[in-house]
Amino acid sequence: MLLLHVLAYHAVGAACAGLSGVPHDTFRNSKHGAGIGARDDTYPALLDATLDDLRKGLDGGAFSSVNLVDAYLARISEVNPLLHAVTETNPDARAIAEKLDAERKEGRKDLGPLHGIPVLVKNNIATADAMNTTSGSFALLGAKVPEDSHVVALLRKAGAIILGKANMSQWAGVRGTNIPNGWSAHGGQTVGAYYPGQDPLGSSSGSAVAASLGLTWAALGTETAGSIISASYVANVVGIRPSVGLTSRYLVIPISERLDTVGPMARTVKDAAYLLSAIAGKDTKDAYTKEIPFDKVPNYVASCKDSGLSGRRLGVPRSQFKNKASSPAMVEFDRALKTIRDAGAEVIDVELSGANYLNEHAPNAFADVLGDDFFTNLPDYLSKLT
Ligand SMILES: *[C@@H]1O[C@H](CO)[C@@H](O)[C@H](O)[C@H]1NC(C)=O
Numbered sequence: 001m002l003l004l005h006v007l008a009y010h011a012v013g014a015a016c017a018g019l020s021g022v023p024h025d026t027f028r029n030s031k032h033g034a035g036i037g038a039r040d041d042t043y044p045a046l047l048d049a050t051l052d053d054l055r056k057g058l059d060g061g062a063f064s065s066v067n068l069v070d071a072y073l074a075r076i077s078e079v080n081p082l083l084h085a086v087t088e089t090n091p092d093a094r095a096i097a098e099k100l101d102a103e104r105k106e107g108r109k110d111l112g113p114l115h116g117i118p119v120l121v122k123n124n125i126a127t128a129d130a131m132n133t134t135s136g137s138f139a140l141l142g143a144k145v146p147e148d149s150h151v152v153a154l155l156r157k158a159g160a161i162i163l164g165k166a167n168m169s170q171w172a173g174v175r176g177t178n179i180p181n182g183w184s185a186h187g188g189q190t191v192g193a194y195y196p197g198q199d200p201l202g203s204s205s206g207s208a209v210a211a212s213l214g215l216t217w218a219a220l221g222t223e224t225a226g227s228i229i230s231a232s233y234v235a236n237v238v239g240i241r242p243s244v245g246l247t248s249r250y251l252v253i254p255i256s257e258r259l260d261t262v263g264p265m266a267r268t269v270k271d272a273a274y275l276l277s278a279i280a281g282k283d284t285k286d287a288y289t290k291e292i293p294f295d296k297v298p299n300y301v302a303s304c305k306d307s308g309l310s311g312r313r314l315g316v317p318r319s320q321f322k323n324k325a326s327s328p329a330m331v332e333f334d335r336a337l338k339t340i341r342d343a344g345a346e347v348i349d350v351e352l353s354g355a356n357y358l359n360e361h362a363p364n365a366f367a368d369v370l371g372d373d374f375f376t377n378l379p380d381y382l383s384k385l386t
């Protein structure tokens with residue numbers, strides 16, 4: 001735990017207390033996880049707060065969604081000049097939070113699972129609000145979308161507050177073959193929070209750094225080839241790459257319809273599962289979602305229990321990462337496999353014969369598919385702009 005992870009800890013309750021009178025510096029110097037005042041001691045730092053913690057605080061009246069939005073925005077403005085994880089914040093976030101607070105106060109029984117919870121989304125996921133959706137490019141600054149992307153519409157339906165847009169590698173990494181991870185013209189250079197100048201990988205760089213630092217409860221990223229997974233592992237957060245078509249790509253700035261997918265990035269597996277449950281499902285505007293083999297989205301959260309891995313079988317395609325054999329990450333990888341085995345799963349080595357064949361006989365096939373799809377999928381997105 002380095003640099004910003006130890007610089008400033010905001011207990012949720014303390015941060016909220018801070019915004020209702022306690023001076024900012026008081027909680028800034030508070031110990032990791034500690035709160036200020038009796039009612040705050042039961043809440044962890046924003047950095048560690050899970051959905052269950054936040055819901056408990058909101059339902060119990062210890063703090064409001066307005067308090068949460070204020071606390072997260074304060075934290076974003078504190079670290080963003082250094083890390084550039086967030087490109088824009090939502091000028092309407094507070095007003096939305098007020099409305100959701102009022103609904104909660106009415107004691108309504110039909111509140112969504114994310115009611116009043118702030119979420120950041122990657123800047124290629126369209127929001128039909130005051131914010132821009134640019135994929136990091138000035139070419140799209142000021143462009144208007146006809147409506148929310150399907151995943152954002154689902155988040156709003158679940159009660160989430162779209163807090164802002166997370167920075168990313170411009171055009172999700174296809175601006176050029178040799179540009180820095182996490183850099184975009186519109187958002188600047190995202191930097192990882194673990195040591196000065198840390199490469200955040202990408203392209204969902206801002207989503208990962210923001211989730212890891214508690215600038216938001218959790219964030220959405222997108223992945224074509226590694227953009228959720230790699231940004232997540234260097235930020236020490238949980239990233240899930242859903243099967244293509246499990247989450248709709250409608251009004252998500254594309255690279256390739258055959259590979260793109262929208263997924264959750266959060267600090268715990270269970271929180272990633274909550275977010276995935278909120279955004280998965282069929283959408284008439286993304287034909288790939290027709291292939292989802294079930295009508296009702298499974299309860300991913302219910303699988304987050306100690307016995308969740310027992311009886312499962314996982315394949316490890318070792319020949320695919322031969323060139324990583326000497327990486328220190330492999331030591332941790334094998335340690336993780338042991339943890340997974342200890343949790344009751346069977347772990348076997350597998351060969352991905354199709355991938356091996358492609359590597360050997362058509363090493364450019366992957367880039368060709370991306371390039372071809374980008375040429376048709378991007379104009380299709382642009383044609384929807386109003
Ligand atoms: C969106 O971009 C426009 C510039 O075209 C800018 O004026 C506006 O402030 C941006 N929106 C947000 C929320 O930053």
Ligand SMILES: CC(=O)N[C@H]1CO[C@H](CO)[C@@H](O)[C@@H]1O
Nearest residue numbers: 080084086087088089187188
């Ligand atoms: C919200 C915010 O802090 N946005 C910043 C993101 O990064 C760009 C470029 O570095 C700044 O100009 C924005 O102010």
